[in-house]
Amino acid sequence: VRDRDAQGNNYSGLDIEQTGCVALDGDTALSYVRSRHFQEFVDGSWESDVTADLGRIERQQSFIATAVRQAMAKGLTNPARLTDLIGVAERNVTIDDELDPGDLIKLGQRFRSIEPGTLTPLKLPTQPADFGGAQNNVVVVDESEADQILDVFRGVVRGTDVVAPSAVHTRVLNGSGRAGEANAARNDLAAVGFNTADASNASVELDATTVRYAEGQRAKAELLASYLETPPTLVEDPTVRTVDVVLVTGLDYAGVLAAPQAPSGPVDPATPPTTLAPAPDVDAAAPTC
Numbered sequence: 001v002r003d004r005d006a007q008g009n010n011y012s013g014l015d016i017e018q019t020g021c022v023a024l025d026g027d028t029a030l031s032y033v034r035s036r037h038f039q040e041f042v043d044g045s046w047e048s049d050v051t052a053d054l055g056r057i058e059r060q061q062s063f064i065a066t067a068v069r070q071a072m073a074k075g076l077t078n079p080a081r082l083t084d085l086i087g088v089a090e091r092n093v094t095i096d097d098e099l100d101p102g103d104l105i106k107l108g109q110r111f112r113s114i115e116p117g118t119l120t121p122l123k124l125p126t127q128p129a130d131f132g133g134a135q136n137n138v139v140v141v142d143e144s145e146a147d148q149i150l151d152v153f154r155g156v157v158r159g160t161d162v163v164a165p166s167a168v169h170t171r172v173l174n175g176s177g178r179a180g181e182a183n184a185a186r187n188d189l190a191a192v193g194f195n196t197a198d199a200s201n202a203s204v205e206l207d208a209t210t211v212r213y214a215e216g217q218r219a220k221a222e223l224l225a226s227y228l229e230t231p232p233t234l235v236e237d238p239t240v241r242t243v244d245v246v247l248v249t250g251l252d253y254a255g256v257l258a259a260p261q262a263p264s265g266p267v268d269p270a271t272p273p274t275t276l277a278p279a280p281d282v283d284a285a286a287p288t289c
Contacts, residue, residue: 001014001032001038001040001041002014002015002016002038002039002041002046003031003035003036003038003039004037004039005037011034011036011037012031012032012035012036012037013027013034014031014032014034014035014038015031016032026092029063032059033056033059033063035056035059036053036056037052038055038056038059040183042180042183043179043180047180047183049187050187050191051190051191051196054123054126055190057123058121058190058196061121061123062121062197065119068119071085082105082108082109083101083105085108086101086104086108087101089104090104121169121195122149122152122167122195123166123195124141124142124146124150124166125141125142125145125146125149125164125165125166125193126139126140126141126142126193127139127140127142127193142193145164145193148164148166148167149164149166149167163220164193165189165192165194165195165223166193166194166195167220168195168223168224168244168245169195169197169243169244169245170186170194170196170224170243170244170245170246170247171196171197171198171199171200171243171246171247172185172186172189172199172200172246172247172249173199173201173202173247173248173249174202174249175202175204175206175209175210175248175249175250176205176206176250176251176253177205178249181253182200182201182249183199185199185247185249185253185255185256188256189224189227189247189256191256192256192257192258192259194224194227197242197243202248205251206248206249206250207250207251207252208232208250208252209230209232209233209247209248209249209250209252209253210232210235210247210248210250211224211225211233211245211246211247211248212235212236212237212240212245212246212248213234213235213236213244213246214236214237214238214240214241214243214244214245215236217240217244217245218234218236220244220245221244221245222234223260224245224247226260226261227257227259227260228247228253228254228255228256228257229253229254229256230252230253232247
């Protein structure tokens with residue numbers, strides 16, 4: 001992976017040539033979370049994340065989830081280890097003058113019972129804006145949908161059927177075999193507001209596009225289905241974890257719509273389709289590799 005803009009500039013310093021699981025030092029970790037022109041080397045060519053700052057937010061959330069898992073693994077539940085970790089943080093992070101070690105210890109104790117795998121990333125929904133002729137280079141908060149996200153932090157309980165795209169954590173698998181389709185679909189979904197995770201390949205090719213959803217996430221699956229050009233098959237799948245839904249593109253996949261369409265009868269099969277490889281979840285509780 002690397003950071004390159006259209007002119008070849010590397011502003012964040014990110015340039016990782018190794019493949020597979022890579023342990024990051026502090027400087028490389030910082031360049032990763034700061035990367036705004038993120039590129040991945042896929043099938044012999046560099047593919048850019050066209051979501052820019054929005055994609056960077058997702059990588060930062062993934063990084064934080066991994067950092068939480070690492071902190072828990074190092075003994076955050078042990079008071080002595082917690083004190084040691086806070087000492088490391090104090091030596092490496094500038095903190096407010098009014099924030100003392102005791103406050104940090106209390107904060108750490110509040111999080112000792114957290115289950116890393118239950119962390120749910122959220123982001124404010126946005127829409128492109130045009131300022132000074134630079135169309136789509138600026139985004140503004142989508143006021144009509146933002147409250148549904150903000151209410152999570154306000155403690156407001158909403159009806160379960162009201163779902164915003166930004167509240168739908170989505171992964172994409174390429175089940176058609178067409179090169180680059182998963183990445184393209186992920187970018188298209190992100191462009192209309194969905195909270196997208198990594199894209200990858202399915203273990204088998206499918207004729208029909210399928211939306212697999214976790215238990216209790218039917219409404220989110222239906223919302224995603226309404227943004228697809230071709231109505232997909234909806235399948236509840238207990239193996240879906242850390243994301244709400246998994247879009248598996250099939251040979252009939254025709255793209256993502258700019259606005260949702262009225263339901264046109266997505267199919268619920270009586271039996272699940274051919275078993276697919278588990279999606280590569282961004283799971284804070286999962287091993288590093």
